Amino acid sequence: MTVRILALVGSLRAGSHNRQLAEAAVRVAPEGSEVELFEGLAEIPFYNEDIDVEGAVPAAAQKLREAAQAADAFLLFAPEYNGTIPAVLKNAIDWLSRPYGSGAFGGKPVAVLGTAYGQFGGVWAQDETRKAVGIAGGKVLEDVKLSIPGSVVRFAETHPSDDAEVAADLTEVVARLHGHVGETAAA
Template sequence: MIFMVKKIGFLVGSLREEAYSKKVALAFAELFPDGYETELVEIGHLPLYNQDFDDVAGMLPEAYTPFREEIKGYDAFVLVTPEYNRSYPAALKNALDVGSRPYGANLWDGKPVAVISQSPGALGAFGANHHLRQVLVFLNMVPLQQPEAYIGNVHKLLNEDGSVKEEKTTEYFKTIVDAFVQLIESTEQPE
């Protein structure tokens, strides 16, 4: 039997270099078991989606093709987002749009996905998490339902370098990763 490494793409909603979302993503990425490879997927360079890019010859932005090829290579995704005005950031929505177009070429289709939202406030970006999940339904992704991941008071959970302060937080993060790994394995398609 050939053992295949599963590739997990992490998309981070915030473009800020020192974003809590990025730090949370890196903390989660370290918790995946052997047999899983995790990578951050860059989304900040993607021009805003315009259907003309796909419909009119010669208009496709240079960044779209390598991004779409990269997305094809992942077995599952983890989306880590802050909350902007009770929703998730435009950069993340744009990446989802670019990967779902042109119509009929949805690269997200059938892929397992975990949504992790975080905020310095107590609600853990609840609004962003739920708005994002609505879009994932339309994209026909397979979301992790439980446990839900709302990381509130994130600034109290992480050290300056992004490492997790307390073992109980790491244990909570690990329960989410373990549940996601089970989802990935249960939705695996035979070769």
């Protein structure tokens, strides 16, 4: 069985190092795991209960929900914006938390990682992301973390997938996430 992992990136910038990190995760996913990089977070309107109406959910939000429902697990890439979670990633979590009690995260394993310019690699944003996705119903893997500091320098001329240490760390994260899917299914 192939474990389907949906990757959501909290940066919309084309050259984002977090997007590159997600692209690297797609490339290094171990056998039996498939990482899908979700495209389209920019098109999803801000969550508003008035537009979250059965049969009339905005198409972009419905596309996200369908991709999330089909996933076995999630990889969330959280850059740090002003010390916290980027709005686009929080908005995706909000859409996936609904309908209340039966959101798409539904107890599925979630790993949060990322890279940032600062010396801590975006840990504040990643911690806030873990908090939000846990409240939204995801099974946050507190022991599966990867925060890469100094992204502007480290990835100035090297794509994360070409950085041996990062590629090895990403492979380990995806493998551990895959393992948690098996544990969740067996429970």
